[in-house]
Amino acid sequence: MTNQPGHTSSTMQSQARIPMHAIHQFEQQDRQRQGVRQSFDQSQQAISRQLEFLQAQVHIWQDQCWYCTQRGLAAEHDLYQCPHGNQTAAKPWFLHVRRHIKYAPFSGCFQCGLPQMICQQWKEKSQCTYRGVMISMIAMMVHGHGTADVRQAWQQRLQGFGVDVNNQAAVTQFFGQRHGNEEMNELVQEFIWLRQRWMEAGEVE
Ligand SMILES: [Zn+2]
Numbered sequence: 559m560t561n562q563p564g565h566t567s568s569t570m571q572s573q574a575r576i577p578m579h580a581i582h583q584f585e586q587q588d589r590q591r592q593g594v595r596q597s598f599d600q601s602q603q604a605i606s607r608q609l610e611f612l613q614a615q616v617h618i619w620q621d622q623c624w625y626c627t628q629r630g631l632a633a634e635h636d637l638y639q640c641p642h643g644n645q646t647a648a649k650p651w652f653l654h655v656r657r658h659i660k661y662a663p664f665s666g667c668f669q670c671g672l673p674q675m676i677c678q679q680w681k682e683k684s685q686c687t688y689r690g691v692m693i694s695m696i697a698m699m700v701h702g703h704g705t706a707d708v709r710q711a712w713q714q715r716l717q718g719f720g721v722d723v724n725n726q727a728a729v730t731q732f733f734g735q736r737h738g739n740e741e742m743n744e745l746v747q748e749f750i751w752l753r754q755r756w757m758e759a760g761e762v763e
């Protein structure tokens with residue numbers, strides 16, 4: 559018992575060499591570093607999930623017409639060859655966007671716009687088989703019959719990015735932009751968002 563006060567004070571002295579506020583600071587920095595690493599891992603996981611979803615979606619809709627699928631019609635064709643293609647604004651919108659879109663460097667395959675992790679057909683000289691898949695899908699999802707609700711929600715979303723949904727040139731330009739620092743363009747982001755909207759709303763697959 560007689561040693562206790564001396565022991566306590568020497569422990570306190572050795573601790574006192576590193577000021578308490580510095581220890582807190584180190585701990586805080588550690589936590590921050592851990593947080594940065596964690597959110598990096600989380601965003602990597604989110605990107606991997608996005609890519610998986612994207613790949614599955616373009617595979618399904620590559621040569622299946624979404625418009626006809628929703629109506630229980632024969633659907634083994636693309637929008638370009640759809641017998642009902644002239645009944646909505648989808649087809650002219652699709653053709654215009656596809657003709658004018660320019661993908662930012664490193665934002666994806668310059669023919670179809672998919673991330674290079676999914677499509678590397680730009681390396682070959684042939685035409686990319688995914689060309690137009692995302693754009694025609696978006697066209698049908700917002701310009702077909704019965705798409706008013708989703709279109710309105712999408713209009714609000716684009717407004718948040720400063721893009722007017724009725725301004726075709728502005729939408730086309732926006733699609734081609736790179737999404738932040740990711741090797742992805744905004745077309746991919748909007749395609750994923752609209753697909754998820756429709757899947758939540760209940761659609762025919
Ligand atoms: Zn069709």
Ligand SMILES: [Zn+2]
Pocket residue numbers: 667668669670671672677678679680686687688689
């Ligand atoms: Zn491609």
